Each structure stands twice: as C-alpha cells, then as structure tokens.
Amino acid sequence: MNNILSFISQKIFYLPILYIAIGIVIYGILRKIIRYVLSLKTRHLQKNSGNYKKIETLRVLLQNIIKYSIGVLVILAILTVYGIDIGSILAGLGILGAVVGLALQDTFKDFFAGISILLENQFAIGDNIEIDGFRGDVIFLGLKTTKLRSYEGAVKIIANRNITNVTNYSLSSSLAIVDVAIANTEPQSKVEKILEDLAKELSDSLDSLAGPVELLGINELKDGNVTYRLTASTKPTENFGVERKIRKAVKERLDKEKIKIGYPNIEVYHGNK
Numbered sequence: 001m002n003n004i005l006s007f008i009s010q011k012i013f014y015l016p017i018l019y020i021a022i023g024i025v026i027y028g029i030l031r032k033i034i035r036y037v038l039s040l041k042t043r044h045l046q047k048n049s050g051n052y053k054k055i056e057t058l059r060v061l062l063q064n065i066i067k068y069s070i071g072v073l074v075i076l077a078i079l080t081v082y083g084i085d086i087g088s089i090l091a092g093l094g095i096l097g098a099v100v101g102l103a104l105q106d107t108f109k110d111f112f113a114g115i116s117i118l119l120e121n122q123f124a125i126g127d128n129i130e131i132d133g134f135r136g137d138v139i140f141l142g143l144k145t146t147k148l149r150s151y152e153g154a155v156k157i158i159a160n161r162n163i164t165n166v167t168n169y170s171l172s173s174s175l176a177i178v179d180v181a182i183a184n185t186e187p188q189s190k191v192e193k194i195l196e197d198l199a200k201e202l203s204d205s206l207d208s209l210a211g212p213v214e215l216l217g218i219n220e221l222k223d224g225n226v227t228y229r230l231t232a233s234t235k236p237t238e239n240f241g242v243e244r245k246i247r248k249a250v251k252e253r254l255d256k257e258k259i260k261i262g263y264p265n266i267e268v269y270h271g272n273k
Helices: 002-008 011-042 050-081 086-103 105-119 188-205 239-256
Strands: 128-131 134-141 145-149 155-159 166-168 174-183 209-222 225-234
Touching: 011 050, 050 086, 050 105, 050 134, 105 134, 105 145, 128 145, 134 155, 174 239, 188 209, 188 225, 188 239, 225 239
Parallel strands: none
Antiparallel strands: 128 134, 128 166, 134 145, 145 155, 174 225, 209 225
C-alpha cells in the first residue's frame, strides 16, 4: 500500500493526469465562449440562411483548431514531466519540418482547402451539394474532410483537397417543373383554363414557393397527346416536394373536370391480302 501511495504522489503520475484535465477544462471553456459569441451573430438569422450556415461552419472549424492546438500543448507538457528536453525537440523541428511537411503535405492541403471553402463560401453545413456525381447534404466540414449524406442516407467522406468541382443547390432558388399529358381529344381552351385556375390557387396555397405557379403552355405533341408544362420557383432544394404537390392537385382537378389524362397510343394498320 505504501508503494502505491508513494507512486501516486510522484509527479510522473499525477502531473500528466492534471495536464490532461486542465486541457479538457480549457477546451470546454473556449468551446462555450465560441458558441456564445457566434450565437450573438446568428440570433436574428434564419436557421437555413446562407449566413447562418457559414457561421455554423466557422464554429466547427474553430473548435477543431483549438482542440488540436490544446492536444499538442498537453503532449509537450507531459513530455517535460518525464524529463524530455522540449527545447531540443523544438530546435529539431526545424530539421524535421521538411520531412514532416512532406509526410503531411496531404493533411496540409486538406486544411488549407477547408479554409478556402469557408472563406470563398463555396458551401456550408446544411447545404445540398454535388461532388463527383454524389449529391447530398453537408453534415460535417472539418479540417481534413467533408461529409455528405444522400437522400437515401448514405454518407460519403471526401478529403478536402479532392474537392475541386462543386455544384451547390442551396445558393439560389430551385425550379419545379411538372409536365401534364392530356388526351388530344380534349379541348385545348378548356384544359388551359382549368390549369390556369389551378395554378393561381396553388400559388396562394403551396408552401416553399419563391414565385407563382405558372402555366407555360403546350410543351410537346407526341403519341396522340398534348403535354402542358407548369413551373414554379421554389426555395432552394424544395422543388421536388413542390412538384409532387402540384401533380397531386392536377390529378384531382382533372378527375373532377373529367379530363382524360394522356397515354401512349399505338395505331395498327392491316395490309390488304
């Protein structure tokens, strides 16, 4: 028992634990300060706005920088407890810097690419983007990687240095497009009047719109059908939901007015024997 108490009382035992505890406490305090300061800037911002997402992404990056910095300082402090000369280590870093730089050049590229993404406002947490054919919501933007979650739930992790071409669907409004095929036998004037009235009603009732629902007119003549096109400007990435609502409303109105929906027609000719 005396040996255990003697060992516990030695600096090589309790100081490393103390340094780790101090590092955790300092990180927790700084993290709360960052949250509080940035929350003052986001207090009057909408949660899905571009500025809100940018500040939220900045918060994540600052927390990562502080976490890694405190981790390095704690490790250096622990090394001094075990009698390792930190001064010589730091002096040797000048020689090792080139070697480490070569070994970690990809990591540095990831870091600077992440900073560039943030400063240039290419995308932020919560944006819906597409990178190399994979489309999803940004759920994490760190110093090394960016994580995207697709509509189906798949998560793709991409090194920041590999992000070159990005399509961001959240920077501007989206366009909902609905094509309605009507049988060629239905009167054009009647169909257009029905769709125009419905477009006005939907413009007043649908959520997520950034502009009115409009009937553009006849978009295609094919297979014995007349295809009319309805469009609507929506909030970013809300176009698919709006399209489904428009299709449902169109189907219900056409059924009510007894307008035949178009189907592919095939004409068969019998030759003379």
